[in-house]
Structure formats: structure tokens, C-alpha cells
Amino acid sequence: MPRTPNTRLTLLMEAGGWGPAQFAAALRGAAAEQGLTLTVHLTTVRRWLEGSQPRPPLPGLILECLSRRLDRCVTAHEAGLTRAPGPLVDPAWEADPMRKLFHLTHAELDPHRRALIGAGVLTATALALPAQDRIPARSVDSARAGRRATASDVEQLRAMASVFAASADQHGGQRMRAALAAYLAHEVTPLLHAPAPDPVHHALLAATARLALLLGSMCADSGHHAPAQHYHQIAARLAADAGDPTTLAIALRTMATHAHDLGQHTPAVLNLAEQADQHARNAPPAVRAYTHIHLAVLSAHHDRHATVAALARAECLHTEADVEPGPFSRYPAGALHYQRAQVLATLKDHTGALSALTTSLRLRTETERLPAALTRARLAETHLRLGHLEPALTHWHALIDIYPTLHSARADQRLTTAVQYLRPHRRHTGVTDLLDRITEVTSPPR
Structure with missing residues (x-):
């Protein structure tokens, strides 16, 4: 027809x-x-x-x-995509975060629905905060039923956040993603509907927001950016409902980081970083350093003077931070220097970026296996950009040594990028050997 x-x-x-x-x-x-x-x-x-x-x-x-x-939201109907499937999850900030969390986590456990959601893309229009940069608050559900939630439930959620975060740092997010989704779907979501004193309920919302943030980061590490964006947005909404500005600041900063890592440096993304920093103004120094350093990363694309000031302030705040355990109460020094390198690279100071990355790698702990691997990849790329072939090969070989223990789309992408960097030098014997190793570790088993 x-x-x-x-x-x-x-x-x-x-x-x-x-x-x-x-x-x-x-x-x-x-x-x-x-x-x-x-x-x-x-x-x-x-x-x-x-x-x-x-x-x-x-x-x-x-x-x-x-x-x-x-510069506006275009719908499938408006574009004549009449048979295109609509979004399985409402991307609007106003959508009920608990309903979204329920649908997303259950979809994670269904291979077909998980594939459909994973086939989506990060939406730049959803990065813009609502009017007056206010995160809409959800009306409180007074008809909660079931067993009574207690402070011990809150402690369990916080402890599980540490377990999942440590696993993601060690091995990447792909393997633990389904486990965290199942935990949220079957253990955490029922608690949010359980009767509880307001302080306990608010603490549960904040702890759930942090678990949703971790799941979003695991999705991003798996290369599934649409669900990652949904989970980050859910976390921001739940933190706002909990009246927890610190967790809200971390959520907005995570959203800005995710968008930046995908090449988005727009005013909307900069605004996310600015709002994260504003919400963190009364937070502990570690969180303020965490939001301020990423404000420097994004400002580097817009305003050099503001960038230098933000970088200096972040470094000062980091010296004031207490060393506390937990994925949301500490900001590792290696991570600070990694982002410092991002700032310097954007400002075209590649020698300074190389020094910052070298410091970052030195400060990475044994539990930061994936961050250390990604730092080595950036070190190799920066060395090669500066004409240092041999050190670049050394760092790439070290990345390949650890690569089989990682399950991360980001690590996969860094090896793909390595091949692109190395092609002009493929006649060099050391490069040939490295390319052979990359082929060996990335080829599917027969």
C-alpha cells in the first residue's frame, strides 16, 4: 500500500x-x-x-x-511518529515519583520491558528544572497501611546503600543493577507505604532517594541513559518530599554529571549544577566540595573566571571535610582530582590535567577499582595527546589487566576510544601488541 x-x-x-x-x-x-x-x-x-x-x-x-x-519539547504525535511507542514512564517533573519508582523497578526485572526502557535516550528538555527552580512536592499519602516502619528500617536502607555502592565501585554497575532494582521493588517500596511517624517516613524517603541515585548511576554505567535519568529525577523528587536539601543537592549534581558525561554543557545543565550548589549551602564540607567541583567542571565551558573561583573554593572545602564512612558522606580525594583534571582539560591545560590525573590515580584506594581503571584510561589518552606514547601504553595495559573483573559500559567505551587513539600509531610494535590484547579481552567467547 x-x-x-x-x-x-x-x-x-x-x-x-x-x-x-x-x-x-x-x-x-x-x-x-x-x-x-x-x-x-x-x-x-x-x-x-x-x-x-x-x-x-x-x-x-x-x-x-x-x-x-x-528549544522546546517535541512530541511523537507532533513529529508524525504515529506508530512510535510512547514513553513507558512519564518524564515530567510533576509525575508521582513513587509511582515511577514502582513501574521502573518492576520493569527492571522483566527482560522485555527492561529492553524497551533501556532503548530510550537521555532527554535534554527534562534537564530543565520547573519554574523558579522549585522541585514540586508530592502530596503526603495519609492512608498508609501495613506493618509499622521504624528507625531500624531506615538504618537497614542506609547500610544496603553502602553495600551496593561498594560493589559498583569494585566491579561496575551492570551486575548489581537487577539486585538493587529487586531490593527497591520488593523491600523498600512497601516501606514507603507503611504507617510511620513523620520523621521516620521522611528518613525512609531520603534513604530511598539515595538508593534510587545508586540505581540510576548503575544504569548509566550500563549504557542505559533514559532509565538513569528517570532514577535521578525520582531521587530529586523523593529528597524534596523528605525535606532533605543535602540529598537533593547530591541528586541534582548527579543529574548534571550524567548529562555532562554525555556531552551536554548547556545552560540547563549548568543551572542544575548551580542549584545543586545552592541546596548544599548548609551541607557538610564534603558534600559542598562535591557540588562545587562540578560547578567548576561545567563553568569551564562558559566562564573561565567563575571556573577558577569555583575550583579554588572546592579544594578549600575538601580540606575542611571530615573523613566519614559511607557513599553519601565522604568525597574521595581521588575523585576531586579527577574532576580537577576535567576542568583543566576543558581550559586546554593538558599538562595540568595530566598532573591532576596522576594525583587522582595515586589517591585511589583498593575499593575504587572502577574509578581507578577509568582514571588510567584518561591518563593514557592525555599522555598520547601530549605525544607520550610509552606512558600511554603502560596505562592502557594496566587497564586491560583489570578489565575482565569489570562489568561497565564506561570501561567498554574507554577501550573503544583507545583503539581510535591508537590507529594512527598501529605500525609501532608496542601498539600492535596492545591492540591485540584489546581484541582478545573484548571479543565474545566462542
Whole structure:
């Protein structure tokens, strides 16, 4: 049967000043940000304009590109994607966070639904906070039923957060993601609906927000950026409901970090970092250093003077921080120097970035196996950018030594990037050996 031309998509592309070739290039760029490789060309776009329907994850990418270009949210209906599946989870800030958490965690335990949610993409329009930068508060459910929740339940949630965080630092987020989702679905969510004194209920909300943050980071480490964004947003909402500005600051900072790592340096992302810093103003020095250093990372794309001031303030705050146990009460020195390197690299001070990364690696503890591996990857890339081939090879070999113990899409991506960096030097014997090792550790078993 003849297809009906998609005039809605044509009009949106024209409004954005895009022809088919330019739109295809924008889609490939947006896909690359999120670790996806797409075969989309001029002829592909022309087929859509003629009426064929793209398959996931393309509908999400199409809407994301058009929304960025037109600086507003473009819906599937508006773009003529009539047979594209709608979002399985409402991305709006106003959506009930507990309902979203219920649906997402149960979807994590269903392979088919997990694949559908994982096929989504990070949405730049959802990074913008509501009007006046206020996180909407959920109305309190007074009809809670079941066994009474107690302070010991809160302590259990906090203890489990430490367990899951330690595992993710050691091995990456892919393996523990389903376990944390199951824990949230079957143990934590019922507690949020249990009768409890208000202080206990608020503490449960805050502890759940931190577990949701960890699950979001595990999803991001698995290369599934849409559910990661949902979990981070849920965490911010739950922290706001709990009246916990410190956890809210950590959640907003995590959202900004996730977007930055995917190449988003827009004013909306900078605003997330600024709001995180504002909410952390009465937090312990470790949390204030944590939010302030990322404010420096994002400011480096906008204002050099503000960047230098934010960096100095973060370093000063870190010297005031007490060394406390727990993933949400301490900020490791190795992480601070890693982000300092990000700031310096953005400011084109690659020698300074190399020094900061070297310090970061030296300060990594045995429990920070994944962060240390990612630091080595950045060290290798920075060395090669400065023309230091031999030290770069040393760090990449060290990364490969530890790689089999990691289950992380970020580690996978760093090895893919290593191959791209090394191709111009492939006639060098040491490079050939390294490329052979990369092929060996990344090839699927026969």
C-alpha cells in the first residue's frame, strides 16, 4: 500500500533549518553521545519523510534532536511518529515519583520491558528544572497501611546503600543493577507505604532517594541513559518530599554529571549544577566540595573566571571535610582530582590535567577499582595527546589487566576510544601488541 508522506516531520525539519543530510548527521551525533552507533543517512531520512516509521531507539533520538534544535519539547504525535511507542514512564517533573519508582523497578526485572526502557535516550528538555527552580512536592499519602516502619528500617536502607555502592565501585554497575532494582521493588517500596511517624517516613524517603541515585548511576554505567535519568529525577523528587536539601543537592549534581558525561554543557545543565550548589549551602564540607567541583567542571565551558573561583573554593572545602564512612558522606580525594583534571582539560591545560590525573590515580584506594581503571584510561589518552606514547601504553595495559573483573559500559567505551587513539600509531610494535590484547579481552567467547 502507498505510504502517507510525513508532512509533520517535514515541517519540523524546515523550522529547524535542516535538510535530510543535516538531520541524519544530527541524529548520528546525538546517538554517539549516548554510546549508540547508528546507520542513518540522507536516504534513511527521506524514507521517513515518505511515510515509513523508524524503529526504537530512533523515535526517541528524532524527538530529542528536534527538541534541542527548536528549544522546546517535541512530541511523537507532533513529529508524525504515529506508530512510535510512547514513553513507558512519564518524564515530567510533576509525575508521582513513587509511582515511577514502582513501574521502573518492576520493569527492571522483566527482560522485555527492561529492553524497551533501556532503548530510550537521555532527554535534554527534562534537564530543565520547573519554574523558579522549585522541585514540586508530592502530596503526603495519609492512608498508609501495613506493618509499622521504624528507625531500624531506615538504618537497614542506609547500610544496603553502602553495600551496593561498594560493589559498583569494585566491579561496575551492570551486575548489581537487577539486585538493587529487586531490593527497591520488593523491600523498600512497601516501606514507603507503611504507617510511620513523620520523621521516620521522611528518613525512609531520603534513604530511598539515595538508593534510587545508586540505581540510576548503575544504569548509566550500563549504557542505559533514559532509565538513569528517570532514577535521578525520582531521587530529586523523593529528597524534596523528605525535606532533605543535602540529598537533593547530591541528586541534582548527579543529574548534571550524567548529562555532562554525555556531552551536554548547556545552560540547563549548568543551572542544575548551580542549584545543586545552592541546596548544599548548609551541607557538610564534603558534600559542598562535591557540588562545587562540578560547578567548576561545567563553568569551564562558559566562564573561565567563575571556573577558577569555583575550583579554588572546592579544594578549600575538601580540606575542611571530615573523613566519614559511607557513599553519601565522604568525597574521595581521588575523585576531586579527577574532576580537577576535567576542568583543566576543558581550559586546554593538558599538562595540568595530566598532573591532576596522576594525583587522582595515586589517591585511589583498593575499593575504587572502577574509578581507578577509568582514571588510567584518561591518563593514557592525555599522555598520547601530549605525544607520550610509552606512558600511554603502560596505562592502557594496566587497564586491560583489570578489565575482565569489570562489568561497565564506561570501561567498554574507554577501550573503544583507545583503539581510535591508537590507529594512527598501529605500525609501532608496542601498539600492535596492545591492540591485540584489546581484541582478545573484548571479543565474545566462542
